[in-house]
């Protein structure tokens with residue numbers, strides 16, 4: 001780990017070595033700071049920030065195509081927004097604390113509760129349906145024994161006020177649009193779709209009380225992560241009978257809607273909603289991305305209907321994204337019953353997938369011109385030249401110190417700049433600067449007031 005030593009006595013060897021270098025940290029006499037960010041968090045230096053901005057720009061482009069409006073909320077929320085009793089991992093790992101006024105607060109682990117809070121805050125004045133998207137940093141606090149990250153960024157899209165599966169079809173279409181936009185195909189990725197009303201129907205048949213529904217879903221969601229008998233054991237601990245547990249586990253292995261109808265009847269709500277959704281998506285034209293999979297329940301307590309998750313068909317990665325219908329969430333916050341559905345799309349798994357598929361874009365700094373005065377006396381004029389180009393919308397790197405021509409060329413190469421604009425006294429006396437086109441290698445003297453036109457032309 002990199003350390004800087006602040007205020008310590010520096011011996012000559014350290015002075016020659018510079019403030020911090022490899023090898024044992026120098027004796028720390030006073031406070032020292034750690035260059036690394038807090039455990040489980042990331043810095044975004046330019047290279048990483050370019051990739052993050054590229055990813056978020058794709059999220060935003062898709063959200064615009066679907067006419068969703070961007071919203072955001074505080075990273076810090078009242079803890080009460082996230083306290084739920086269904087045993088979800090996300091609520092057991094809240095990054096929560098008591099603030100200096102004694103209030104119980106938490107860094108948000110997800111965006112949906114904040115979105116619900118804002119919709120309720122806006123009240124009856126808010127036109128429905130609401131189609132909002134957000135890209136926000138979310139937090140969790142887990143013992144670093146597992147070495148997992150404690151923060152990630154999540155893109156959310158939510159539709160409130162539509163009770164029909166048309167809303168789910170829109171959200172799934174947005175996810176597919178994103179995948180296609182970044183070069184991922186339905187060979188690489190699929191979206192598994194189910195409906196929590198499957199479980200609800202099964203629980204009803206075995207007389208399992210409604211109050212256990214959310215907790216049962218949270219346990220069943222672990223089916224891919226822990227052994228089947230462990231899932232069964234956790235179900236029994238919830239008071240579910242052995243028969244009911246067997247009924248639940250066998251329902252999860254249903255493979256087709258026909259089998260679902262055979263088990264629950266063709267009038268069953270889960271079956272009819274899923275049939276409607278698949279029929280919609282078929283006409284919409286992206287059925288090749290979707291499959292019915294009764295084992296999908298998702299791990300959030302508040303889902304009440306359709307649930308879905310994006311997965312990589314090579315089976316190497318965790319879920320890419322996930323979502324579902326949550327028609328009861330706003331009423332649990334004291335609001336009216338409001339149909340709602342949405343998804344969350346994290347910034348981590350998708351990057352792993354793009355890396356694996358060699359689909360990561362090659363990104364570099366976007367500089368049009370480098371302005372550079374060959375003599376110190378012309379440095380003020382270099383600022384004028386830079387301003388002229390910037391006022392015309394060009395990205396200009398103005399060299400701020402004395403450098404040799406060789407350095408300027410190398411620097412332009414590194415930045416992949418298109419033009420090198422040189423100020424030299426002989427040209428300046430003639431009211432000119434020298435432009436080198438770093439792509440065509442053409443170079444010429446250009447009058448100052450012709451400069452923008454020239455660069456415009458060179459740009460073509």
Ligand SMILES: OCc1cccc(Br)n1
Nearest residue numbers: 138139140149150151152
């Ligand atoms: O998806 C669960 C989650 C929530 C907050 C932060 C991180 Br990293 N992961």
